[in-house]
Amino acid sequence: MQQRLAEKPTADSQVAQGITTVVLGPDGSSAYPLGRFLARHERSPPAVNLMTFVGHATIRQRVLGKDWRRAARPEEIAQMAALVESAMREGAVGLSTGLEYDMGFYSTTQEIIALARVAARHGGLYMSHIRDETNRFFDALREAIRIGREAGLPVQISHIKMGVVGLWGRAAEAIAQIEEARRGGLDITADCYPYEAWASTITVLVPNRRHNHPASVAAALADVGGAANVLITRSEKHPEYEFRTLEEIARQRGITPIDLYIEIVREGGANVVGRSMVEGDIRAFYAQPWVMVASDGGIGSRHPRGAGTFPKGLGRYVREQGWLSLEAAIRRMTSLPAARLGLSDRGVIADVMKADLVLFDAERILDRSTYQQPGLLPVGVEKVFVNGVLVWSDGKSTGARPGRVLRHRTLQ
Numbered sequence: 001m002q003q004r005l006a007e008k009p010t011a012d013s014q015v016a017q018g019i020t021t022v023v024l025g026p027d028g029s030s031a032y033p034l035g036r037f038l039a040r041h042e043r044s045p046p047a048v049n050l051m052t053f054v055g056h057a058t059i060r061q062r063v064l065g066k067d068w069r070r071a072a073r074p075e076e077i078a079q080m081a082a083l084v085e086s087a088m089r090e091g092a093v094g095l096s097t098g099l100e101y102d103m104g105f106y107s108t109t110q111e112i113i114a115l116a117r118v119a120a121r122h123g124g125l126y127m128s129h130i131r132d133e134t135n136r137f138f139d140a141l142r143e144a145i146r147i148g149r150e151a152g153l154p155v156q157i158s159h160i161k162m163g164v165v166g167l168w169g170r171a172a173e174a175i176a177q178i179e180e181a182r183r184g185g186l187d188i189t190a191d192c193y194p195y196e197a198w199a200s201t202i203t204v205l206v207p208n209r210r211h212n213h214p215a216s217v218a219a220a221l222a223d224v225g226g227a228a229n230v231l232i233t234r235s236e237k238h239p240e241y242e243f244r245t246l247e248e249i250a251r252q253r254g255i256t257p258i259d260l261y262i263e264i265v266r267e268g269g270a271n272v273v274g275r276s277m278v279e280g281d282i283r284a285f286y287a288q289p290w291v292m293v294a295s296d297g298g299i300g301s302r303h304p305r306g307a308g309t310f311p312k313g314l315g316r317y318v319r320e321q322g323w324l325s326l327e328a329a330i331r332r333m334t335s336l337p338a339a340r341l342g343l344s345d346r347g348v349i350a351d352v353m354k355a356d357l358v359l360f361d362a363e364r365i366l367d368r369s370t371y372q373q374p375g376l377l378p379v380g381v382e383k384v385f386v387n388g389v390l391v392w393s394d395g396k397s398t399g400a401r402p403g404r405v406l407r408h409r410t411l412q
Contacts (some may be wrong), residue, residue: 091407
């Protein structure tokens with residue numbers, strides 16, 4: 001997203017769905033040095049406001065280099081802590097982790113706690129793509145709760161989901177675990193996107209990292225409901241695979257999906273969409289007043305959430321299905337995330353607030369992006385203003401770029 005925002009500063013796919021502020025640096029990956037990155041966007045602003053987390057994986061790789069498949073030593077954790085300190089002073093809103101991904105996976109809980117304590121000293125937030133979103137989900141959620149408690153800072157669970165067959169229908173258990181932590185005094189919230197599919201690298205399918213082990217791969221594909229639920233969205237080695245499922249490709253080639261997976265990973269991997277969630281769990285999460293709507297997408301995303309998240313929520317879940325009232329849905333998209341990020345001058349309409357405003361037709365707003373055509377823009381968003389300047393009108397960008405860099409240390 002960082003690079004794409006520089007390439008497409010009008011951020012059409014974002015403002016077209018009513019986004020006025022983007023938060024960069026999720027899942028442990030961020031720009032660095034942060035101060036230089038933010039200064040560049042202050043000199044050449046995009047159409048939207050931006051703020052960023054400092055990414056644990058980014059910091060970890062800078063310190064450990066190529067020798068990262070292990071626990072960090074105390075002196076290395078101290079070096080990482082110094083880099084987090086620098087990023088927080090430069091304006092990061094908090095620390096993000098992506099513990100399911102390789103760079104974060106090898107870190108210990110104590111390493112994360114040590115870095116999160118640095119963010120806590122600056123009033124920062126801990127945002128985590130937790131260590132396991134499959135069959136060890138509840139252990140991973142407990143780890144995030146522990147990090148928040150021991151580091152002394154608020155916790156945000158990124159794109160909470162029940163992403164494998166064995167977790168379907170168990171959202172209530174996750175909600176109960178978070179509610180217990182909240183009753184115990186921990187400030188913990190979550191966000192959720194309105195889709196039954198996630199997007200990531202293909203290797204996250206096999207959590208034990210045995211990517212060339214047929215039994216492990218078979219179990220992983222069964223976990224997501226089969227190879228038909230795994231859609232290749234980007235492959236440098238085989239662009240002809242894109243927007244086709246593992247099952248379709250394997251059938252055409254006359255090999256098993258297991259062999260195909262092993263081959264793709266051996267040849268450098270691919271990006272995938274895993275259609276392995278159920279609507280009932282999404283609905284259960286959105287019923288919670290502490291769950292926000294967030295896209296986990298971006299400019300050029302090859303998942304429909306990149307262009308359709310907020311219109312889908314308002315059009316399908318509010319108007320068509322009645323999951324939420326219009327007012328409750330808008331709160332989850334505006335004032336709740338704004339307050340979570342410390343944006344005291346944005347998120348509600350009032351004389352003293354910044355004019356980040358969206359005019360939409362509640363009877364017409366709807367997403368159009370699909371898994372095969374993820375870039376299709378929505379309908380029903382009439383006008384979008386950022387800091388009082390019109391950036392989207394009548395189905396197209398105005399070309400205006402009034403966005404501001406929102407540094408955490410400068411927020412009022």
